[in-house]
Amino acid sequence: MTKEIIAKTALSPSKLPGLDYALNPYRGCQHACVYCYAPSVIHWDKGIWGDLIEAKVNLPRILSKELRVKKKGVVGLGTVTDPYQQAEKKYEITRRCLELLLMHDFPVCIQTKSSLILRDIDLLKKFSNLEVGITLTTHDDSLREKLEPGASTVEERLHVLSEISKNGIKTWVFMGPVMPYLTDVEALMGTISMVKPDYVLVDKLRMKEGVKDSVSGFIKEFYPHLTEKYEDILSGEENYFLKILEAINKSCDTKIGAKYILYH
Ligand code: SF4
Numbered sequence: 001m002t003k004e005i006i007a008k009t010a011l012s013p014s015k016l017p018g019l020d021y022a023l024n025p026y027r028g029c030q031h032a033c034v035y036c037y038a039p040s041v042i043h044w045d046k047g048i049w050g051d052l053i054e055a056k057v058n059l060p061r062i063l064s065k066e067l068r069v070k071k072k073g074v075v076g077l078g079t080v081t082d083p084y085q086q087a088e089k090k091y092e093i094t095r096r097c098l099e100l101l102l103m104h105d106f107p108v109c110i111q112t113k114s115s116l117i118l119r120d121i122d123l124l125k126k127f128s129n130l131e132v133g134i135t136l137t138t139h140d141d142s143l144r145e146k147l148e149p150g151a152s153t154v155e156e157r158l159h160v161l162s163e164i165s166k167n168g169i170k171t172w173v174f175m176g177p178v179m180p181y182l183t184d185v186e187a188l189m190g191t192i193s194m195v196k197p198d199y200v201l202v203d204k205l206r207m208k209e210g211v212k213d214s215v216s217g218f219i220k221e222f223y224p225h226l227t228e229k230y231e232d233i234l235s236g237e238e239n240y241f242l243k244i245l246e247a248i249n250k251s252c253d254t255k256i257g258a259k260y261i262l263y264h
Pocket of ligand 1: 029030031032033035036037038080081082113148
């Protein structure tokens with residue numbers, strides 16, 4: 001279900017690396033990823049995550065006013081929820097925001113798991129400073145379907161990366177969260193090497209409020225043999241991540257030719 005809401009502001013200051021502002025056209029996210037911690041970031045109290053989406057229908061109007069007075073800076077589009085989730089097909093709020101950002105020549109960084117971004121390639125390629133990040137947590141689409149049921153398939157995301165890159169736009173892969181004992185890091189790096197992103201950001205599983213219950217329910221349902229291992233991880237054991245980083249470190253240089261950056 002989608003509900004139209006009225007936002008009071010558009011650009012908010014961002015503490016994320018490389019970003020000055022955050023811009024989020026939607027509250028709630030139809031991708032419904034198992035490991036999502038956005039509900040704790042926005043203090044979501046409106047039922048099951050993924051069931052209700054709030055579309056900020058007046059956002060372009062507010063953004064238009066703010067862009068006239070704000071100091072120029074990098075805008076992260078979709079820092080909390082995906083700007084190209086299904087609701088965007090109907091509302092086109094992300095697209096209208098991009099038109100305004102282009103008009104004011106603001107640098108933009110977009111992160112998504114949706115192939116709907118290709119709809120806006122005509123706009124994206126006109127920016128003087130814009131980059132697109134695509135999240136990939138696995139090379140295996142059957143795992144992707146369980147982890148990120150509402151998002152585009154692995155193949156569709158690879159297609160997005162290659163199309164965007166063909167159009168001269170800088171791309172990166174957000175490899176996160178790497179799911180312990182589930183993400184086949186070597187295979188994923190091999191998959192990423194086919195699309196040659198400019199860089200790869202790597203993140204671990206973040207144990208924010210709500211994530212533990214969601215992930216442990218997911219493991220019990222689909223991978224019960226990993227229950228014990230995940231109990232350790234969900235209670236804070238992080239050694240698994242060091243091994244993952246070693247594997248990524250080796251593959252990044254040799255297979256992809258791109259650098260990897262740890263996400264903080
Ligand atoms: S795409 Fe991001 S915001 Fe949306 S459900 Fe997945 S992790 Fe959460």
